[in-house]
Amino acid sequence: MKAEILKATLRTAATFFALACTAALAQTSCPHFLLESPMVVNIEGFFINEKLSRVSLDVEWRHHPEALDTFFVNQPDHQPFNFITAGEYRYMEFPNVKVKRQLGTHHLKEHIGETPLKLDDMELLANGQFLCRDSTIQKPNILSTAFSMAWWSLVADSLPHPTRVTMNGPRKERRVFTIRQWRNYSGEMLPTLVKVENERYNGELWIRSAYTVQALQADPLKNSVEGKQKPPLPDLFRKIPVKGERKIPLILKLNQELLRE
Numbered sequence: 001m002k003a004e005i006l007k008a009t010l011r012t013a014a015t016f017f018a019l020a021c022t023a024a025l026a027q028t029s030c031p032h033f034l035l036e037s038p039m040v041v042n043i044e045g046f047f048i049n050e051k052l053s054r055v056s057l058d059v060e061w062r063h064h065p066e067a068l069d070t071f072f073v074n075q076p077d078h079q080p081f082n083f084i085t086a087g088e089y090r091y092m093e094f095p096n097v098k099v100k101r102q103l104g105t106h107h108l109k110e111h112i113g114e115t116p117l118k119l120d121d122m123e124l125l126a127n128g129q130f131l132c133r134d135s136t137i138q139k140p141n142i143l144s145t146a147f148s149m150a151w152w153s154l155v156a157d158s159l160p161h162p163t164r165v166t167m168n169g170p171r172k173e174r175r176v177f178t179i180r181q182w183r184n185y186s187g188e189m190l191p192t193l194v195k196v197e198n199e200r201y202n203g204e205l206w207i208r209s210a211y212t213v214q215a216l217q218a219d220p221l222k223n224s225v226e227g228k229q230k231p232p233l234p235d236l237f238r239k240i241p242v243k244g245e246r247k248i249p250l251i252l253k254l255n256q257e258l259l260r261e
Contacts, residue, residue: 029146030132034125035188038064038213047115047196047203055114061125064213069126075113083119087127108149116201120150130154161189174198185210 035041043059060072071083082093090108092101108120123129129146138144141162143154151169156162165177180193185207194205 028132029129031128032130032143033063033065033128034190035063036065037188038067039185039188039210040213041190041210042208043205044208045115045117045196045203045205047117047201049114049116050200051114053114057112057115057117061122063126069122071122071126073112075115078113083122085123085126087129090123105147105149116196116198116203118150120148124148124151183207186212186215188212 039062041061041063043061044056045059046054046056049055056076058074062070062072068084068086072080073083074080079094079096082095084091084093090103092103093099094101103119108118108123110119112118112122124145129148130143131146133140133143141156141159143156145151145153150173151167153168155166155168157164161179161182163179165179167175167177169175176197177191178195178197179191180195181191182189183192188210190207190210192207196203196205
């Protein structure tokens, strides 16, 4: 009798948990972007990780609200890779060995090399997927993530340019960003000097440079020779497939691209 009651209780709990998860995922996502316009941002980071080792990375982030976001990641003693995301799908490229790897959301928990940063951090930065806020119960400075695998919420001390941002995750994981300086880059305000702190690691992030698409596409040679045609700039952003085109499983599409290279 007790065993049957226990089984029934477990079934009820499992059903409730499944319904709660479904309801959470069904909530409308309200994106919050650090960047509102297409830009190319170069970021450097230095950390003391959980192993008490000094690690660093260099990232070029190409952001576009209507195209794929690409992060070009370089680290000492590690293979460089590109992280490409459209929000609904994502993959990694390893240019040196011509390998492409499809990523599910569960892969976003992986660390970027030996640094304390995760793939989820780039995903959240690129797509800004947060749940729509209920103004009756939630303060405007608290954002709940929609699909993050590493973080549940983000709390800013002030808006729109906070000096302290706290990220909270599972198992009481907590990370604090102390923003020492904001700077205007062609109309976009970005945190240029940021201290990262956790009980197991710490580090510094700063923006080395940031450019709008208009600035990158402008011709720096004002006194160019008339009639001389200049080579076109390469596409900065990868396009999202047009709706209605024949859909191919992403892993097959990656293999086709690899064979063409």
